[in-house]
Amino acid sequence: MASLTRLATQVRGCRQCPRLVACREVDRGPAYWARPVPGFGDPRARLLVVGLAPGANGANRTGRVFTGDASGELLFGALHRAGFANQPTSTSRDDGLVLTDVYVTNIVKCVPPANQPSRAEVARCSSFFERELSLLPDVRVVLAVGAVAWHGFARDRVSPRPAFAHGATVAVGNRVLVGTYHVSRYNQNTGRITASMLDDILARVRTLIGRGRSRRVAP
Numbered sequence: 001m002a003s004l005t006r007l008a009t010q011v012r013g014c015r016q017c018p019r020l021v022a023c024r025e026v027d028r029g030p031a032y033w034a035r036p037v038p039g040f041g042d043p044r045a046r047l048l049v050v051g052l053a054p055g056a057n058g059a060n061r062t063g064r065v066f067t068g069d070a071s072g073e074l075l076f077g078a079l080h081r082a083g084f085a086n087q088p089t090s091t092s093r094d095d096g097l098v099l100t101d102v103y104v105t106n107i108v109k110c111v112p113p114a115n116q117p118s119r120a121e122v123a124r125c126s127s128f129f130e131r132e133l134s135l136l137p138d139v140r141v142v143l144a145v146g147a148v149a150w151h152g153f154a155r156d157r158v159s160p161r162p163a164f165a166h167g168a169t170v171a172v173g174n175r176v177l178v179g180t181y182h183v184s185r186y187n188q189n190t191g192r193i194t195a196s197m198l199d200d201i202l203a204r205v206r207t208l209i210g211r212g213r214s215r216r217v218a219p
């Protein structure tokens with residue numbers, strides 16, 4: 001845990017990508033976090049949820065991954081129903097949310113313009129992600145939220161590169177990579193992703209990692 005905390009401190013102080021530093025700090029008002037956003041959750045997690053990057057008005061505003069926007073509402077609502085979270089909402093860094101058996105992070109720690117980091121930016125920030133992963137030795141399932149996170153995780157680990165699909169699974173060493181459509185507001189509004197679709201994915205994840213260590217939520 002101390003190492004994850006140390007890593008988070010290093011991430012928060014990073015300014016290696018001039019374009020992303022400018023994007024995260026662009027005049028968003030004093031209430032914005034506007035710094036890199038490290039992952040958070042249970043250091044003994046068997047499930048790792050991986051997104052691409054902080055949301056401009058979500059994590060880049062609140063300072064916590066998938067917090068303060070529609071993406072977080074859908075994701076943490078589903079994690080709560082599946083027994084991985086003590087509450088269904090994620091609104092701020094001090095909202096009392098506690099995760100059990102899951103750690104949530106992004107491959108890129110700073111919000112990119114138009115949600116599109118360059119290859120060089122992804123490669124640069126991947127060193128932080130790889131260090132996070134190495135500090136989470138119990139992870140058995142990696143849930144990639146969206147195609148870019150899927151390919152970001154599979155790259156350099158699986159050959160040939162596996163095709164992304166909602167519900168796709170692929171073995172990666174002693175872990176399983178599972179894909180879900182992104183939980184963005186746009187995907188929710190178009191019906192591409194729904195709460196029940198995410199519930200189904202997490203039910204499958206639960207089967208893959210086995211029972212135990214979760215807080216079961218009354219139906």
Ligand code: SF4
Nearest residue numbers: 014016017036110125
């Ligand atoms: S994207 Fe990653 S490497 Fe680039 S400035 Fe942000 S934290 Fe640093």
